[in-house]
Amino acid sequence: MPGSFHQVACPDCDNEQIVFGKASSIVTCAVCGHTLATPTGGEAVIEGDVVDTVEAR
Template sequence: MRLWEKIIPRPRSSFLQVKCAECGNEQVTFSHASSVVRCNICGAILAEPTGGKANIKGEVVSRFE
């Protein structure tokens, strides 16, 4: 590990692009969401809060750093 990676902390959270299992819509959500995230098209639950990381119900397509 390089010196700067030890000194400068990086966040453990990130934004995720999640694909809805029911309609196939792709939507951006936060990995540590504190409220229920629903699909904009069909209203299905994409992420549920658990006190820390959100429980992702759909398929994670990509992660934004």
């Protein structure tokens, strides 16, 4: 079950946080609460700008 971790910038407040590419639950911004990733059963739909791929496995 390989996956990647992405550094995502929130579109509302520009906070950057790490999100797993295959997130199994909704990931929200720790600062403003905007949804950053929505699970789809495979790769999550990332709603912010992916700044960097932190680690790929």
